[in-house]
Amino acid sequence: MNWYLLYTASRAEKLVEQRLKAEGVETYLPLHLSPRRWSDRVALVELPLFSSYIFVRTTDEILRGLVRVNGVLRIIFYNARPAIIKPTEIDSIKLFIEKAKGKICTFGLNDEVQIACGPLKNIDGTVTKVGKEYIILQIAQIGIFVSVKLNQVVKIER
Template identity: 35%
Template sequence: MGKLLKTGWYVLYVRSRHERKVDDLLKENQLESFLPMITTIRRWSDRRKMIKLPLFPSYVFVKINSSMDFHKAVSIEGACTFIKFGNEYARVSEEEILKIKLCIGSDELSDIKTSGKLLRVGENKVINSGSLSGLECEILKINNANKIIVRINSLQQNIIASIPSYHLVSLGNIA
């Protein structure tokens, strides 16, 4: 690969509502891809329905191993371009991909949402048990279930979810 590209996970920006199609086409072309999906309830005037939506709208994660993979991924129907921050393509570490997989696969979390805002209010904590153990978070609201924010730095996104307060400890109290 070129000097600017390294092997790893990159963020592919796709046309609106084409995430599943692009993910399927990437897999058909023997490229490893990841599309985090969440289940949500949509309400209409006459009914409610549970549907699956992408956690990050218009984003599909693609594992790039060569420059050929890079060009093959961007040439998929519905794919627009790879996300860049400044002059560098947005790379997501394997650890962050695993954390996203844990978040969407966890039964302990509910109301999962994303936000691009960098919130500064609240107390920083570390999750001490469950599938998200060791993850740092910020408290948004305290009631029966604490709202937490998990910052995924390479995406410049937040994951917002409800988690029980007994899963949280102060940053200074981790062993």
């Protein structure tokens, strides 16, 4: 038996996991806590680490039949074969989830951060303002201020 990856309908990962378990299939859906804001409150919600993906441990023959499960859109392939996920990779994801559990990254004024994606990837900046979804960074290297989404920056630990 190997670990495989299934692509699910948008926001259906938890339901698909329940349906697969009901069929007797071993699944792994890595979840993390993320703050969500409503008009009257902020709550921590469990969200999938990888949107629209779920790991399954099964045989190749059973895997092919899982596309009939409601919410499963397709099997992820690599080189014209179902992609096999190494058990060490699954263990690494579990270790990451365990280490990150309960930790929330917050940004404060004058924190040093690095932009993790986009056209300014790997550029360092200093936080000058923190908003609900964006922060304003001063990029000293090129003398500008930029607005970046909170989930696109990483705090630099020195």
